[in-house]
Every structure is written in structure tokens, then in C-alpha cells.
Amino acid sequence: MPELPEVEVVRAGLAPAVSGATVLGVAVLDERALTRHAGDGADFERALTGRVLRTAARRGKFLWMPVHGAGEAVVAHLGMSGQLLLRAPGSPPERHERVRLDIAHPDHGDLAVVFADQRTFGSLALDALVPTADGAAGGWGTDEAVVPTQVAHIARDPLDPAFVDAAFVVAARRKRSAIKRILLDQTVASGIGNIYADEALWAARIHPETPAADMSTRALRRLLAEVRSVLEKALAEGGTSFDAQYVNVNGQAGYFAHSLNAYGRTGQPCPRCGHPIVRVGFMNRSSHYCAHCQRRPRAVS
């Protein structure tokens, strides 16, 4: 599932290909890929054709490509199964292809940027850019202090130089929810999904249902350090791929699935203590943890 490392791998692959490229044509094959776009497919095609893309930027799991001189950007979210692929012009349609942008780059020549998405949870949109709340750069891959309006409510991710640890601690301790819910809340810290939340909690030896308000500042900072460690390792290994759902812009899978300690390892021994990893339902999804070294906190009476 595309979380921060997977989206960053896609952004890094996309950036050199789209920076300075002119959009020659747009083909919307499935308008469900434009659920975040204010207009219809024809509007999306008309608004982008002939425009010049400037770069590829990212905050959390959101990607955007600013349009030169327009104060707008093409915003992309990969959802559960979205892919952004670079293909040769005129290449055969990808399975589940939803949108195709034909572009011309001054150095790399003609290319096709293909948005494919099996489950159609992902989307593209043309959206206005607005100033960031803190005046810092919008995210990775850009020096400009702007973000698309659809991304403005998303917090910075823990690898962002402008991320403020103290603000995370304050926000987390103000909540009455379980710590895993906080990690998945993109308005507190972005880029973390179910996989890396489970992995960071395992590394920090924290039970996923620990009330965030009961955690000490020290424990929250330790968890944040483990979040960063897990994200950086996954990024170095090209992200986590369980099947063909997540690939980079060239269609290649990442290797971090081999390094997982808790997620998806139900019944297998905990790499730390040997007790079996358990899986429990949580927020319409699953939590994986070691019940031995991630002890459930005692109820406060």
C-alpha cells in the first residue's frame, strides 16, 4: 500500500521526467479517477493541455506537479492501489489505466505519464496552490511555500525538515484516542499508514491501543524516532511491495516487505522475543503486534 516511502519513490522517479515538460495531450479513460477534480474529464483535459509542469512535490501521501504560471498544480493521491508510471508515447494501455498525460520534455523527449488504479481509491485533480501555514516549503521536492488546497489540512510528515516534534507531542497528548489511531491521523503527522504504524509501534514496544493521552513525552519522542527509522529504512529499500499493487514509475517493486517485523506476520515468531505475532481488528483494518513485548497498558482506575 502506498505510504510515505512508496510515494516518495514515485515522486523521485517522476520529478526529472516532468520538470519543464509540456503537456501535449490528456486522455481521461475513467472519470472515477477525477473524484477530487472540480470539473469533468473534458475540463481536466482542456485545462492541462499545452501547460508546462514544473516539478514533482510531495507531502505525506499526496503528490503534486505545479503548473507553470498558473498558481495551480496537478494533485495525485495513489489511494490503495494507484500507480504513476512513465511509459513510451503510444505504449499499449496499462491494466486499470485511468488517465494518461502525453508530455514532451526538452531533454528526455516524449513520454507518457500513466495513472493506473485497480481499486479506484486514488485520484488526480487540478487544484489551486495556497501559501503554507508555517511559511516553510510545501513539502519534499519543492522550495516554494505553497501547497494545493486539498493538501493544506495535511500535517507535515516526520521526515520533513519543518516537522515540529514538540507540536506532535502536544497534539497526540491532547487526543483521547489510541496511539495507533493518532499515527494514522494525517492531520497530526502524515505519510504513515497501517504497515509503518504497526512497524514503528513494534520497534518502540508500544501496544497499538495505548491511549495517547497517557503516554509520556519521552515515550512519544521515542515512538517518533522509531517512525523515522522505519520510514527511512523503507525508503532506502524502495518501499514495501506485497504484490503488483505498489511499484515505482518503471513498474519495479520495492524490497522492504522482507524487513517487516510485525505487519503481515500473524502467527510467526516475534523477531525480538519469539512469541507469536497476533492480529486484531482495529478501525476496519488490522493491527499486528507482539502481545509479549508490546504489553497492553493497565487500565487506570
Add this chain to the structure above:
DNA sequence: GGAATAACCTGGATGC
């Protein structure tokens, strides 16, 4: 206003 839950969606895995 904050927190919890349901809905969106498709294809692979599983059970019968």
C-alpha cells in the same frame, strides 16, 4: 467539536 464508524472499490484467496 471531537471521536468513531461506514462507505467507496476491485481482485485475489478461501470455502463450499
Add this chain to the structure above:
DNA sequence: TGCATCCAGGTTATTC
């Protein structure tokens, strides 16, 4: 073999 059901989960609208 074929059909039905379950499951995966990011985001957001709705409900409590």
C-alpha cells in the same frame, strides 16, 4: 469448476 463471501485499507462524509 463455479459461485459466494471475505479481506485488504486511505480518505472523507456521516453519525454519535
